[in-house]
Amino acid sequence: MAKKDTFRIxxxxxxxxxxxxxxxxxxxxxxxxxxxxxDDCSTDLELRGLPVFRGLIGPMPEGKNIVRYESPEVFETLTKEWGNAKPRRRTRRSAATIAAEAAEAAEAAEATIA
Known part of the structure; x- marks a missing residue:
């Protein structure tokens, strides 16, 4: 595990x-x-035992070596933004689409050979 060596407010x-x-x-x-x-309940074991401060939310991990504390207002705002963000929809290709693309690729390969 990397050592947490930067403390961010x-x-x-x-x-x-x-x-x-x-x-x-x-x-x-x-x-x-x-x-x-x-802190005695963090899932990041390197945060356990770090101080909890009045008026700050944290500690929370940020990357591999940063411990982050936030003001309550920042925490609330960023959490709302994170919760409202729409995940990118991933479309799956159907078997018919895959077969059609394979057929097009085969035709293109034959056209370049001829």
Whole structure:
């Protein structure tokens, strides 16, 4: 497993943009926030034991080596956007379509040989 070595705080700016701050260790975050507990139920085992802060949602994994904390407003907004995103519909080709494409490819191959 890769070591989680970047701690990211995501908040919303006054203009509505996302503000992302990265820290090389948890220490600056511990000094600026109140710890109310420790994560003991994450499915990512590397997050277990990391602090839980008042006013921040997290810790949550982001990539292989980033631990992410979000403000409640950012968490709610991004979760709603994620939930409303429509998945791309994948169409399956029918047996008739596959046979027709194979026949076209065979005809094209014969035409190039002749």
């Amino acid at each position: 995501v908040t919303r700016g006054s203009d509505g943009s996302l503000l992302i701050r990265d820290y090389p260790s948890i220490d600056p975050i511990l000094n600026a926030n109140i710890q109310i507990g420790s």
